Amino acid sequence: MNRVSKLFQPINKIPKSATIKHKEITSKSQRLMLDLGIIKLASPGTFHLLPLGVRALEKLKSFIDKEMHKINAQKLALPALTQAELWEKSGRLNNSAELFTVTDRHKNLYILSPTHEEAITDLLASIAPLSYKNFPLRLYQITSKYRDEMKTRFGLMRGRQFLMKDLYTFDIDMKNAEQTYSEVIKGYENIFNTIGIDFNQVLAATGNIGGLISHEFHYTADVGEDKLLFCLNCNYKGNVEVSGMDYCPQCKSNKIMVKNGIEVAHTFLLGDKYSKPLNATYLDRNGLTANLQMGCYGLGISRLLGAAVEVLSLEQELRWPLILAPYKVVIISPKAGSKEEAFTLGFDQELYDNIDQLDGYAGNVLLDDRNHLTIGKRHLEARRMGYPYVIVIGSKATGSTPLYEINEIVTNKQHLLDRNELLQYFRSIQ
Secondary structure, three states: OOEHHHOOOOOOOOOHHHOOOHHHOOOHHHHHHHHOOOEEEEEOOEEEEOHHHHHHHHHHHHHHHHHHHHOOOEEOOOOOEEEHHHHHHHOOHHHOOOOEEEEOOOOOEEEEOOOOHHHHHHHHHHOOOEEHHHOOEEEEEEEEEEOOOOOOEOHHHEOOEEEEEEEEEEEOOHHHHHHHHHHHHHHHHHHHHHHOOOOEEEEOOOOOOOOOEEEEEEEEOOOOOEEEEEEOOOOOEEEHHHHOOOOOOOOOOOOEEEEEEEEEEEEEEEEOOOHHHHOOEEEOOOOOEEEOEEEEEEEEHHHHHHHHHHHHOOOOOOOOOHHHOOOOEEEEOOOOOOHHHHHOOOHHHHHHHHHHOOOOOOOOEEEEOOOOOOHHHHHHHHHHHOOOEEEEOOHHHHOOOOOEEEEEOOOOEEEEEOHHHHHHHHHHHO
């Protein structure tokens, strides 16, 4: 049974005027996640991810895995250290200012990888040439990445260590590579639709990674570091890095709108930018060697978690997408010594077991058993944590037909339901 009294959740109870560098925190997601024991600062740009934060990330990773499997992507894990000579071959070694590098005892230079295009291409090259029959090939991982950020900020949204899902695809020609690109884009759209926060897919610059075409996925927010152009005439959407801020590059209209965006995913159609210098090839139908055509697709998992909280939260209360909430349902038992406690003995555990057995709720119920605290105080804490549904066992539960108060945190709605109605209520939500 999941109990609040057993959670490792170091809530910050120090007055804000006394908190270390609190005045430098400029995003509500960072402040709330620090104050409510979701993350803890380890060093500039790195964070301890505490149990509630891990629960949310594991849920995110789980349904991303499912979406990757739908597009026939296979999961692997590449080393965090990549030989610097591979980056030299691709031309990126001297064009990347934010690389962490290490040198081993033999004076060999390695990169603590911010991304793995060179590593995955070298893997394919090491077993090349493969037959054309082995393609398309789609390989992805979910691992920590590292970047020597010039200015770390916004908590999980811009740090030196971050969790990323990176997918690398290999096709025998550009036509097939473009088809793969379209399929992955649809997979990304499914992921963001499942999360349920409005997002924008925009044309983007290829930048340091390179390639033929690129798109970004953004949540719009005041703290967003990118400027996005929206054409009100032809519905064009693009990062201003590729289109400027004065008019639409597609229809030339000046009926435009510019918003701040938080980039949470980035896709690239690479062509042979990496396969050619790193010699990743295949054998075609005629037995001739040809370069593979590639794509790479990043999704910032820890950044997405921070961005989702940033977009949804209130200034003093966390809010989660339902699918990412560490727990979906919190049950608050009566205060110790109250008349409600005597009349409702065991009701909390019975409700817990009933809801936990429903599809989609196993492991997602939390009992606030700190009955030395008032119901009101615990309800306020549950609300501030953003748990989507809070059940209060109060005075209405002492009648001949016990009624339970259901609080929908996002909508501010309350319901009084008996046990059967309550269970049907949660079935209908699922």
